[in-house]
Amino acid sequence: MPVYKAPLRDIKFLMRDVLDYFPHYKSLANGADATPDTVDAILEGIATLSEDVLAPLSLSGDKEGCHFNAGEVTTPKGFKEAYKYYVAGGWQGLSFPEEYGGQNLPTSINLIKAEITGSANWSFSMYPGLSMGCINTVLEYGSDLQKKQFMSPLVSGQWSGTMCLTEPQCGTDLAQVKTKAELNQEDGSYRLTGTKIFISAGEHDLTENIIHIVLARIPGAPEGTRGISLFIVPKVNIDSDGKLTDRNSVNCGSIEHKMGIRASSTAVLNFDAATGYLIGKENEGLQAMFTFMNTARIGTALQGICHAEAAFQGSLAYAKERLSMRALSGKKQPESVADAIIWHPDVRKMLLTQRAIAEGGRAMIFHAAKIADKMFNATVAGDTKKQQAYDDELGFYTPILKGFITELGLESANLGMQVFGGHGYIHEHGMEQIARDARIATLYEGTTGIQSLDLLGRKVLMSNKGQSIRDFSKVIFSFAKPHLLSRGPVGSMARKLCKRAVEWNIMTLRIMLGAAKDRELVGSASVDYLMYSGYVMMGYFWALQAEKSAALIESGTGEESNDFYTSKIQTAEFYFDRLLPRASAHKQSAVSSTKSLMQMDNEHFNFL
Amino acid sequence: MPVYKAPLRDIKFLMRDVLDYFPHYKSLANGADATPDTVDAILEGIATLSEDVLAPLSLSGDKEGCHFNAGEVTTPKGFKEAYKYYVAGGWQGLSFPEEYGGQNLPTSINLIKAEITGSANWSFSMYPGLSMGCINTVLEYGSDLQKKQFMSPLVSGQWSGTMCLTEPQCGTDLAQVKTKAELNQEDGSYRLTGTKIFISAGEHDLTENIIHIVLARIPGAPEGTRGISLFIVPKVNIDSDGKLTDRNSVNCGSIEHKMGIRASSTAVLNFDAATGYLIGKENEGLQAMFTFMNTARIGTALQGICHAEAAFQGSLAYAKERLSMRALSGKKQPESVADAIIWHPDVRKMLLTQRAIAEGGRAMIFHAAKIADKMFNATVAGDTKKQQAYDDELGFYTPILKGFITELGLESANLGMQVFGGHGYIHEHGMEQIARDARIATLYEGTTGIQSLDLLGRKVLMSNKGQSIRDFSKVIFSFAKPHLLSRGPVGSMARKLCKRAVEWNIMTLRIMLGAAKDRELVGSASVDYLMYSGYVMMGYFWALQAEKSAALIESGTGEESNDFYTSKIQTAEFYFDRLLPRASAHKQSAVSSTKSLMQMDNEHFNFL
Incomplete structure (x- = not known):
């Protein structure tokens, strides 16, 4: 266990x-x-x-x-x-x-x-x-x-x-x-x-x-x-x-x-x-x-990071302990019968994916939680106008958090089993339970599909014609600005984020214009749009963590934590190298014509 | 059930x-x-x-x-x-x-x-x-x-x-x-x-x-x-x-x-x-x-299509029956309290994904099964030379089939639950069992990681320096050639496949050259490489099905089956629009530097 x-x-x-x-x-x-x-x-x-x-x-x-x-x-x-x-x-x-x-x-x-x-x-x-x-x-x-x-x-x-x-x-x-x-x-x-x-x-x-x-x-x-x-x-x-x-x-x-x-x-x-x-x-x-729907959904989004974190801790411990094969670059533990599997690149990739999800998701949720703080206080104070304003602000994050983070939480839980190999499938190790427990998160409190319609249909297109995306892009641009010419890892992240922000706005506009002509476009694009948004948003929160870590190392104020800060920058680099590219596939699918989804007759989905 | x-x-x-x-x-x-x-x-x-x-x-x-x-x-x-x-x-x-x-x-x-x-x-x-x-x-x-x-x-x-x-x-x-x-x-x-x-x-x-x-x-x-x-x-x-x-x-x-x-x-x-x-x-x-390892692994690859098919059949029946919300493009079943969920684009997307996996995977396996036929006969006949040749041929397909199809089978099984919403999580409906049963397939008979090392390390790089990829590309090119200028769906598929085949060879070469300098590159790229290969190969087998279907419609010989053939072309179009783009993300991750995977100290993966 x-x-x-x-x-x-x-x-x-x-x-x-x-x-x-x-x-x-x-x-x-x-x-x-x-x-x-x-x-x-x-x-x-x-x-x-x-x-x-x-x-x-x-x-x-x-x-x-x-x-x-x-x-x-x-x-x-x-x-x-x-x-x-x-x-x-x-x-x-x-x-x-x-x-x-x-x-x-x-x-x-x-x-x-x-x-x-x-x-x-x-x-x-x-x-x-x-x-x-x-x-x-x-x-x-x-x-x-x-x-x-x-x-x-x-x-x-x-x-x-x-x-x-x-x-x-x-x-x-x-x-x-x-x-x-x-x-x-x-x-x-x-x-x-x-x-x-x-x-x-x-x-x-x-x-x-x-x-x-x-x-x-x-x-x-x-x-x-x-x-x-x-x-x-x-x-x-x-x-x-x-x-x-x-x-x-x-x-x-x-x-x-x-x-x-x-x-x-x-x-x-x-x-x-x-x-x-x-x-x-x-x-x-x-x-x-629906008043507290946003808070409730953030409570479910949490499940994504809970299972990502639990699975990560479980598989990391196992990866350090389980001995199997030798590293391709030469023996790492010559005194043992084999090297611990954490030396193998693909195992590291799985572990880093889990960490990136758990800690990236946590940053996203902790950011939204501050808005929830303000909204709750406005509610208790009976200030309905402020309450509404904060609820609207939170409402943009909620479907991304709930939809995206629970999907990734499930991925992390499954990777937890994968690191364990066959042992991951056995009850006593606890890893398969994490995957089973995590599985509900994309279903209840509104499925991923429902979250995505809420995001793209209601929040982005209907209520503010893409303003939320423009607002978040501004956050990205102002974060990126001082780093754009920097040669370090944060500079590279800042540049990638700016490109994604531009792409995000164009994609939003393209869907907005297309949806006016084709009513099915929103539902056809929505899940990919949500996943795309999640990857870009998580990218921002990883870059932010990397930036703060680099500054803390630079300042020398918390030297005993430098290993921690360095590992944060390294995880952010991993995220930008290996996970953020997935956004491109989601973009491509999101902007596809609805034809390939809608043309099939309901009775022709299978022939038995 | x-x-x-x-x-x-x-x-x-x-x-x-x-x-x-x-x-x-x-x-x-x-x-x-x-x-x-x-x-x-x-x-x-x-x-x-x-x-x-x-x-x-x-x-x-x-x-x-x-x-x-x-x-x-x-x-x-x-x-x-x-x-x-x-x-x-x-x-x-x-x-x-x-x-x-x-x-x-x-x-x-x-x-x-x-x-x-x-x-x-x-x-x-x-x-x-x-x-x-x-x-x-x-x-x-x-x-x-x-x-x-x-x-x-x-x-x-x-x-x-x-x-x-x-x-x-x-x-x-x-x-x-x-x-x-x-x-x-x-x-x-x-x-x-x-x-x-x-x-x-x-x-x-x-x-x-x-x-x-x-x-x-x-x-x-x-x-x-x-x-x-x-x-x-x-x-x-x-x-x-x-x-x-x-x-x-x-x-x-x-x-x-x-x-x-x-x-x-x-x-x-x-x-x-x-x-x-x-x-x-x-x-x-x-x-x-290892003599029969390839056949055994194809037997496990089958599990991917078994669970993809079973989940597809279950969720399709439910999607036709479950009434929820109205289609965004207007009421489809005005006599009912709501429209069946199969009308909703995202549900269609999930169903078509399942179908594309089940039937695309089946075509891949059935193709390989013909090689297994020849190998088995060579074995029984005691013709070890022929046996070896067929085994080598089969050996290129095996890790792709086992690794890629079981991963996608798991996706289909999970989508089966997703179509059911909360009901998917309940034992009596049988959908969660399919997901649990499917989960073992990426673990036993060699995990996906092991399959990917077999493919990239042994089969592609070590034994023939990319020849298998060149051979399969030839199959693609000769399939594509007569369609390259065609304006129909098969033409579009043929052009996309040719681009992918070129990309596949370049990526292989790039990894081959890189691996000579950096021993960790193979393990760092392998799973993404396997998934990339799977998507391209499945693309070929979908294009082939579309081509044969189009020809059968054209010839008019099996007119009563035209609905079936049309649905095949439509599923192929869906595959090329919505699933094949994922290959790009895998490519980008596969050719990333090993640095972001390897630089982290084993002891710095987490700090508790």
């Missing part, structure tokens, strides 16, 4: 040296306490919890899975105790307001926590993770009474929460939601009836109550997405003081047998006239749901 | 219209019986067995897995009966000589059989599949007595066989093999002691005996690969008449818990002074092992 160590060195480098987190924290209403020392202490605490408590339960949790028996779900051995530790440590409330018992720290700290706990044990981290959407919904849309009733136990982790969207007939296309909510005239509550599927943490034994946020239709509501409302449906009813009373009529019908994340319970929930409470405005449920 | 149908239409198209199988069969010593009618009947028979008996056991076999109890392995429910059907149908002996009870048909028919049975149920097909290497070894290297003792029951399928190479400390690097074989002076047999792992079909309940072909060292043998001999070690000893006697001291210590192919038993075998018989010459075991 791979031993997980939280990559604190890299996290601190990004926060301090690359992304200027501490000046950023100082500018936040809830950032005063987030000093370097406090943040360090928090990181150490999360690392300890994750390394010592969560990681050791990952393999056993996968092997055992969740148990379903007559509507009840039992989590694998050790999960209940681990969750108690987690709650006792106050980890659930890290970024929520103090009035609900939270620690009122910036949202980004919560995301960083989620990376570390998620790398250690993704299945476990989903139980507290799913509460986040529920808490955010109550925080923004809940009435005073609802906040009073639900916030504190959710923030402490005493209760957990879910988001109930998907039904058997629909996931992406929520216009098809059928679950109905009928008003109970007596008390103003609703009776919810319907079936929700794929409900993560929908039923489990970690908490005494589970608060479901449910999408449903009120009879007579408009058809489609404009007739969907949001409801709070507690598993156990509560009285006005928040005390638990009787069991609500929402029951777990079964749990899914899944490829991975097997210790995470994925429930089918049957609502049988279950008592629910409208939250937010009638028929504006979907809109409300 | 996806319903599998053998793709007979495509198989027949390749055999008859594209690759001229029947004239080829006529030219073979064992090809007289392989007339179109006979082959059709055989294909129908395999299809029926596979669709009706094997495919229905795939999902249940995966769920149940194999059982291990005190050295005995029980296969999942239904496997024993299915194997009886398989043996009763005479399927095991399809391509082996009549004197051992075989049907003496060309080897390629056996490979085509293996595709169909493998697509239906890969785990099942491994039991009879693993016997092939064992039978081939006995056939070529066995003494008359050994042939008499072992061939008939192996060819009938009454017994099965294995290949025991891997040990805990070594898989790729067989120089490290430790299992020792000590001569028993009394009867000339040997006593084998050691542990072999990852032995597919190493222990099971399908046959009354299992014949292990084991790599081991005789004390005093030279170190490394030149001191390895091959032994026959039966699970149950036999007397000189071939009757079963007592149990040999080879025991199954455990079976592996694997990511996939869970119904295939992967055994740890402990040899405790087990009785074995030297086969072939002392210390020339590894060389003997």
